[in-house]
Amino acid sequence: MHDGSGLIAVQNLTKQFGSVTAVQNLSFTVSPGSVTGFLGPNGAGKTTTLRMLLGLVKPTGGTATINGRQFHQLGRPGRVVGAVLEAQGFHPRRTARNHLRVYAAAIGVPDEQADQVLGLVGLGGAADRAVGGFSLGMKQRLAMATALLGDPQVLVLDEPANGLDPEGIAWLRTFLQSYARMGRTVLISSHLLAEVEQTVDQVVIISRGQTMYYGPLDHLRQQQQRRVLVQPSDVNALATALREDGVQTIEQLVDGRLAVSGVDAKHVADVALRAGVSVYGIQEEQVDLERLFFQLTSGQYAGHAPAPYQQQQQGGWA
Amino acid sequence: MGNLVQAELRKTTTTSLWWGLLIPTVLVALGGGLLSGLIGRWFVDLTSTADAEQLSEMLGVTPDQWKFSLFGIARSINLATVFPLIFGALAVSGEVGRRTITTTFLTAPSRMHTMLAKMLVYALWGAIYGLAIMGFVALGVVLTSTSAQLPDAGGWAMLTLVCVLSSILMTMFGIGLGALVPNVAGVTVLLIMYFVVVENSLLLGLRIAGTPETVVGFLPNGSVNGLTGSVVVDLFLAKAGVVPEEAITFLRMFAGAGGAQSWWLSGLIFLGWVAVVFGGGWALTARKDIT
Numbered sequence: 001m002h003d004g005s006g007l008i009a010v011q012n013l014t015k016q017f018g019s020v021t022a023v024q025n026l027s028f029t030v031s032p033g034s035v036t037g038f039l040g041p042n043g044a045g046k047t048t049t050l051r052m053l054l055g056l057v058k059p060t061g062g063t064a065t066i067n068g069r070q071f072h073q074l075g076r077p078g079r080v081v082g083a084v085l086e087a088q089g090f091h092p093r094r095t096a097r098n099h100l101r102v103y104a105a106a107i108g109v110p111d112e113q114a115d116q117v118l119g120l121v122g123l124g125g126a127a128d129r130a131v132g133g134f135s136l137g138m139k140q141r142l143a144m145a146t147a148l149l150g151d152p153q154v155l156v157l158d159e160p161a162n163g164l165d166p167e168g169i170a171w172l173r174t175f176l177q178s179y180a181r182m183g184r185t186v187l188i189s190s191h192l193l194a195e196v197e198q199t200v201d202q203v204v205i206i207s208r209g210q211t212m213y214y215g216p217l218d219h220l221r222q223q224q225q226r227r228v229l230v231q232p233s234d235v236n237a238l239a240t241a242l243r244e245d246g247v248q249t250i251e252q253l254v255d256g257r258l259a260v261s262g263v264d265a266k267h268v269a270d271v272a273l274r275a276g277v278s279v280y281g282i283q284e285e286q287v288d289l290e291r292l293f294f295q296l297t298s299g300q301y302a303g304h305a306p307a308p309y310q311q312q313q314q315g316g317w318a
Numbered sequence: 319m320g321n322l323v324q325a326e327l328r329k330t331t332t333t334s335l336w337w338g339l340l341i342p343t344v345l346v347a348l349g350g351g352l353l354s355g356l357i358g359r360w361f362v363d364l365t366s367t368a369d370a371e372q373l374s375e376m377l378g379v380t381p382d383q384w385k386f387s388l389f390g391i392a393r394s395i396n397l398a399t400v401f402p403l404i405f406g407a408l409a410v411s412g413e414v415g416r417r418t419i420t421t422t423f424l425t426a427p428s429r430m431h432t433m434l435a436k437m438l439v440y441a442l443w444g445a446i447y448g449l450a451i452m453g454f455v456a457l458g459v460v461l462t463s464t465s466a467q468l469p470d471a472g473g474w475a476m477l478t479l480v481c482v483l484s485s486i487l488m489t490m491f492g493i494g495l496g497a498l499v500p501n502v503a504g505v506t507v508l509l510i511m512y513f514v515v516v517e518n519s520l521l522l523g524l525r526i527a528g529t530p531e532t533v534v535g536f537l538p539n540g541s542v543n544g545l546t547g548s549v550v551v552d553l554f555l556a557k558a559g560v561v562p563e564e565a566i567t568f569l570r571m572f573a574g575a576g577g578a579q580s581w582w583l584s585g586l587i588f589l590g591w592v593a594v595v596f597g598g599g600w601a602l603t604a605r606k607d608i609t
Contacts, residue, residue, distance in 0.1 A: 048609070054424060056608040078425040089417030091333055098332040106325035106425040146421060 005067055006032035006153045006185040008053065012062035015048050015209075022048040024209040025062070030187050032153070035180045037200035037217070038189040041297050045209040046189045047086060050158050054083055066154055078107030081154040082147030084140070086162070092132025096123055096142055099131060100149060107150040117145040122171070136163030144172075154185040161195055173199045193293040207297035220292065227285045228260045228268045229253070233278035241275035242268070257281075322426055322435035330439060335408065343401040343447060344454045347394055351458020354390020358459075358467040361386040384558050387459050387467040389572040392550040394455045395481045396543045396574050399488045400513055402447035406492025407505045409436050410603065414500035420608055429604050433497075437596070440489045448485030452478045473553045477546075480581060484545045487585075490592045491538065497599025513539045521576055531577030535584065538591045540577060544584025547575020 008030035015023040023045040030036045040046050051057040053064040055071030063070065066081050074080045090099055100114035118124050121141040126134070131142065140163045147155060155176070161169050176199055180186045190196045193203075203220065205213040213220060232238040235258060239250050242260060249261035260268050265284045272279045330336055361384070364370060413419040426432045460468065469477065492509065499505040517539040524531050534540035550573045555561060561569070570576055578584050 051607075051609065056420060056423060058605070058607060072428050075427055077427065081424075083424055085420055088420045091329075091416055091418060093334060094332050098328070102325050102328045102332065103421060103425050105328055106322055106422070108321040150425075 004153070006183070007068065008064075008066055008154065008156075008185060008187060009068070010049065010053065010062070010064045013049060013052060013059055013064055014061035015045070015052060015057060016060045022209055023052070023059075026206065026209065026211055027062075028204045028211060028214045030185055030204075032185040033180060033183050034201040035176050035186040035188060035199055037193070037196040037203040038187055038206070039193055039196070039203055039293065039297075040189075040191065040206040040212075042191050044191075044206050044297065046191075046206065047158055049206075050083070050085065050156055050187075050189060054081070054085075054156065056085075076108065076150075078103070078109075078150035078152070080150075080152055081156060082150060082152040083156040083158075084143040084147050084160050085156075085158045088143055090131040090134075090139065090142065093130050095128050095130055096134075096145075097127040099142065100145060103146055104149055109150055113149055113151075117148045120148060121145045137165055137168055140164055141168065152184075155179060155187070157186070157188045159189055159191070161190065169195075193290055197289060205293065205296050212296040217289075221289060223292070226261070226264075228263065228265045229257050229281075229283050229285060230260060230265075230268050230272070230279060231257045231281040232272055233280065237275055238272055238277045241271050241277070245271050247271075259285075319431065319435065322431055323438055325422075325425070326432075326435045326439040327442075330443060335405065335412075336443065339401050339405050340447065340450060343398050344450055346401070347398040347451045347454035348458045350390065350394025350397060351455040351460075352462050353458070354387045354394060354455070355459040355462030355467065357390055358385065358387030358463045362464070362467065383466070385467050385469065385554055387463045388469065388473075388550045388554050389569075389574075391455055391459060391477060392543075392546040392573045392575070394458075395451055395477075395484065395546045398451045398455070399447075399481075399485050399542070400510065402444050402485045403488040403492045403509055403513065404506055405443060405447065406440050406489035407496035407509055408502060409440055409493045409496055410599065411496035411500045411502050411505050415502045423608060430600075433600050433603060436493060437490065440493055441486050444486035444489030445482050447489070448482030449478070451485060452481040455481075469553055476549055476553065480546050480549050480585075483585060484542055484588075487545075487588055487592050488542060491542075491588075491595055494592065494594075494596035494599035497603045498595065525576070534576060535578035536587055538588060541579075541584045541587035541591065543574045544578025545581050545588060547573035548578055548581035548584055551575060552581070 010029070011027050013023055013026040014021070026045070026049060038046055038050070048057060049064070052059045053066065053071070055077075066074065071077060071081075094102075096118060097114055100117065101111055104111055104114050115124070115127065118127050121144050123138065123141050123145060126138065131139065134142065140160065144157075144160065147157070157176075160172060164172060176186050176188065180201075188196060188200065197217070200217060202216045203213065204211065230238070235252065235256065238258060239252075242250055242258075247260060247263055251259040251261075253259055265282050269279055269282060365384075410419075413422060422432055423429055426435075456474070495509060496505050499508060517534065517537055520537075521531060521534050521540070524534065535544050547570065551566070551569050554569060554573075555566075567576075570578065575584075579587065
């Protein structure tokens with residue numbers, strides 16, 4: 001039925017809800033053996049993309065495949081892909097064990113699997129309680145247990161950390177990493193890079209339904225060069241001295257400071273001392289992934305600063 | 319497919335809805351049965367008065383052999399099958415409302431497989447409801463009427479057949495409409511309004527206006543009532559001896575089968591409605607985005 005590669009491939013995926021374009025010409029692949037973060041601000045089209053991948057939403061254009069097949073061609077999808085999605089519900093009066101037994105039957109795995117996954121997510125003690133009394137975190141764990149029922153090769157998780165306590169997040173992190181190390185595919189979405197930074201190996205960053213960055217997280221870190229911001233007594237003298245020292249990337253900032261790339265703060269201070277330039281302030285800019293993420297995704301739904309009150313133009317009532 | 323059928327069966331047995339709806343079902347059935355028997359007995363008493371007997375002899379009819387409780391049986395069945403109708407309506411709308419439909423579709427080879435599995439499981443539930451309805455209507459009527467008022471073994475068998483059939487078809491109709499209107503409260507109100515109020519008002523309107531009621535026999539409620547009502551009229555006429563031609567229209571009315579066709583034709587007409595509604599719900603479910 002499918003090639004068993006564990007590869008997720010999204011190609012030129014587009015979804016239009018009426019006049020709203022939720023996802024636009026999105027392409028990326030997710031390989032087995034790694035945890036891939038699927039990042040973007042709320043409303044960027046993450047959930048819609050994942051739902052198209054899982055056959056719940058029909059794409060307007062393009063394809064999304066798992067193991068080289070579209071979801072409805074997988075045959076026994078529960079054995080291939082497990083998913084935790086937002087707005088995935090439970091019957092409030094069905095117990096956790098019964099919930100899992102329903103879907104164990106649908107997937108075609110033995111009932112013992114239900115108890116096994118309950119233990120795995122730490123809900124063994126709550127097996128016979130009705131889900132209606134569960135906390136958000138417990139429901140999230142039960143959703144995770146449901147996703148794991150068929151021992152799938154591919155895991156797709158939409159904002160799985162929502163509602164989880166720090167202990168739960170730590171567990172999830174370790175679990176997903178070891179799952180990927182077994183040669184399986186893990187795709188996990190989040191609107192916060194910091195939330196998944198320690199979990200993921202590579203990232204797909206989207207904004208306004210389009211791919212902004214796609215690749216290993218380390219490459220993203222390297223993209224942002226370290227800069228030294230320095231406030232000298234004489235800008236020109238320091239710039240000249242630095243150039244003579246072989247530093248090429250020097251930029252004057254609007255606040256009068258110099259931004260120097262490629263060297264550290266100590267080096268800049270030493271050059272300034274030799275050139276007889278006083279340094280009033282010096283700092284190294286930190287690699288801030290979150291800021292980079294924000295730069296990549298900014299704009300969408302960004303609020304405007306309040307505009308100053310403008311007087312009515314003359315003749316407005318004429 | 320067997321896997322999904324088992325999953326759907328477990329969905330229905332692991333919540334309380336099946337017995338929560340079965341309780342009012344059997345209460346209505348039992349109450350209807352008791353009342354049917356009482357009305358039948360009251361009619362026999364009425365016809366046994368001296369004046370009535372004289373009139374009967376003059377007309378050449380034998381009302382003391384008229385099994386009037388039969389009409390009540392048909393009406394009780396028709397009323398009680400509203401519950402399996404609602405049970406079916408919650409099959410899809412309940413899952414959409416609680417958002418379990420996402421997991422359901424994620425674990426099924428296709429949405430068509432899910433709908434087919436639901437159809438099979440709910441057909442079984444329709445049959446269970448049908449048997450319960452028949453059992454409790456029968457219990458009620460046996461408790462309150464004389465044996466002369468009761469149908470023979472063949473009659474009971476025929477009644478059981480149409481009762482189960484009507485209950486299964488109503489459940490299927492419910493699934494289809496629940497898929498078309500996937501809102502638990504919305505679809506429940508819509509079905510009750512239509513089956514209890516709308517069509518009966520239409521029938522009443524036609525009757526007052528003096529226009530033929532045949533059209534009602536082709537509508538959903540009219541046809542499903544015709545399934546049970548026409549059987550009851552047939553059973554009644556088979557044992558009633560001489561019945562004036564003009565009286566038959568009234569008999570059909572008593573049986574709740576005004577304007578209805580014969581029982582098998584009524585069944586086919588309602589089957590057609592079920593096919594339309596179920597097919598529509600099926601098509602919508604296959605296409606729609608689950609967001």
